[in-house]
Structure formats: structure tokens, C-alpha cells
Amino acid sequence: MNSLGYTLLSMLVRKPCSGYELKGYLELFWQAHHSQIYPLLNKLEKLGYVVYISENDPIHKKIYSITDEGKEFLQEWIQGKTAKPITRDEFLGKLYAISIIDPKRVEELFQERQAYFQKLATIHKKTLDEIDEQFGADLTGEGWESSFGRYLICKRRYDMDLAELEWCQWANDQYRQKFNNKNFSN
Amino acid sequence: MNSLGYTLLSMLVRKPCSGYELKGYLELFWQAHHSQIYPLLNKLEKLGYVVYISENDPIHKKIYSITDEGKEFLQEWIQGKTAKPITRDEFLGKLYAISIIDPKRVEELFQERQAYFQKLATIHKKTLDEIDEQFGADLTGEGWESSFGRYLICKRRYDMDLAELEWCQWANDQYRQKFNNKNFSN
């Protein structure tokens, strides 16, 4: 099984989910396409690590639940070595060449970046508030344990969004100062 | 050409580099293997977007330089749509299931995470200091323009390292509080 497969199992510890839901939750720290998720869930099901209960649920929606065997399998992975986090950021790839980018385009790139993370920050703040509302900010609500991991991860993501926004402002300011002083040329 | 290929071009705007160097610089925001980088550089060379000057340089080291055609090609990419940043984080994949992880292992996971980002923060701080030293903190040194992009990216990375470390401390504290209160069970 690959890392994404284990991660799907990990997310099913919190609550039974459909592939579509998993894709959404996953976006906090792992962007996966549905074309990866659905086949993996089918594989996990064949292996007996998840079961699906399509019961009375609307139309063609498959809610997966982790099995005890799935939990054991997951534990083995959790005990093993943890791979380093991976990032790939095209914006930064472009920014590397900032000295030869048209100033209008630079401003545009920063603006797009800020808008993107502003949107994410808003979404993640809302999610955090919802978790607090559901379980109580003093962490006393029922079922809290199973959502604790997601809560920590969501908080991290929100913190990172804010750090990214702060950096954006700083970097854009630096650029403007630089540009006004020396006019950059090149 | 793919995003990594364009990003390599972008990095060559700053200064001529070997594939090995590029791999190192890239690690700030894009983790690529040498088995991707070397073939891409050969491809870019065949297309005339980079040239290599192995001249008097030690043994088998190939220093690549971007051409004017390469810069034009790069500009087209920079003008186009920017793909969203990608992250994949196994640690967070494990953390999702924190409610069923042995507390000792949880502490270990947090410790490893902190050590990892502490190490990165130290490296990135050092790199930032070197850039400041080389060009002057008031951004007046010669050749500053071409390293400005790298400077911004390096600062971002350092900020993110610190944010990650702060979150780690917060999250570990939350976990300990939670664990001491309710003993988590499960």
C-alpha cells in the first residue's frame, strides 16, 4: 500500500466517509485526484481494511468504514519511518526569476497569491470555528477524540495560511521598495 | 516543457548552475530527484534554452547557463496561469489518527517533526544571513537583483519553518493537556 492509501485509512478512523468526502478533507495537507482515491478505496476494500455500507444512502454513494484489520494495518504504517513532507510551488518557481519579470506581472502574481491564500484562510477559519462549535472550545464534547487529529491539522493549515499571507505582504513591500529605488532594469 | 523544466530555467536566471546545484537550491520549494533534473537539462540544452560550459571546470561537472531563447520561453510560462501549490505530508496523514496512536509514539512523532524543522530553520537562517552578508541588508550590493527572488523565497521558507515549529509546540501541548485530562483511551 502507498502513503495515500494509508492516509485514507487514517482519515476513516475519524468517521466513515465517501471517497468524495475524503478528497475534500484531504485537501488540508494532500491534494489527490478522485481518479487516485476511488481505485485505492476499492483496493482497500478487497484487502478487507475497509467495508462499505451503501445501504439506504442516496443513489450511488459509497460510505466506507475502517475495519479492525484496517486499524492494525494502519498501526504498522504509523510505527514505521515517516517520509519528509513534499511541496511543489509554481508561484515560487516563477518568483525565482522576479528580476526579469515585468513589474505589472509581478504585482499580478502577488495579488493572485494573496487572493488564493485569503480564500483558503477564510475557509479554514470557518472549519476551525465549526469544530469548536461542535465539540466545545474547552474540548469537552462527545466524540471529540476522533476529531482531535483533524482539529490539529486544520489549525496548522490556518496558521500556515496566515504566515503565507504575511510573507506575501512583506515580499510585495520589499519588491516595491526595491523597484522604486533602483528601477530594477534588466 | 513541464513545470520543473521551467523552474530550472527560472533558477538559471540568477546564475549559471550545475544540475547538482540546482537540485540543492530547488529544495526550498520543490523536491526533485537528480534523475529528473539531469534529463531535463539535457532536453533544455537540445532545445537551445540553455547552454553548458564545461570548460576548465573540474572533471565531469556541467555548468548550465540560460540563453536569450530560454528567457523568452520562460517569460511565456510566467505570463500563463500559475498552478496551485502542492503539498503531501505523511506526518499529518498519521496525525489524523492520533486518537488511536500509542501516546509514546505520538510524543515521538512530534519530537521527530520538531527536530526536522529545527534543522531546516537553522539551515535557512544561515542561508538568509549569507545573502544579507553578501549583498548588504539594505539591498545595495552588486548583483542583488538577480538574487532577489531567491532571497524572498528563502525568507518565506524560514518563516514557514518557524510557523511549523510554533504549531508543533502548540499541538503537542494540546495533546498533553487532553491526554492528562481524559486519558484518551481507545
Next chain:
DNA sequence: TTGACCATGTAATTTGTTACATGATTTC
């Protein structure tokens, strides 16, 4: 009735990872 979102799947292609291969240099 159009567009956004929910919902799942497969196939073709591209990208990324791991393994195979080699060899020099530097530091301890």
C-alpha cells in the same frame, strides 16, 4: 436552463521514485 457541486469510475499519458551504475573529492 444553466452552472455549480455531488458522486463514481476507467484509460492514457506524464511525472516522480527507486534502483542500478560510476567515479572524484573532501573530511575525519
Next chain:
DNA sequence: GAAATCATGTAACAAATTACATGGTCAA
């Protein structure tokens, strides 16, 4: 003289992306 780091390459395999394919729901 052993280990780490510098340095480049290819091949086999695994994973991710994009395209193809289908169909339901809900709100403006």
C-alpha cells in the same frame, strides 16, 4: 581508509495528472 558529499547518468517501476465517461441534485 571510511564515510560523507560532490557529480552525472539511465532504466524500471510507481504514482499523479488529464482526459474520457456518466449521471444526480440544487439553487439562481
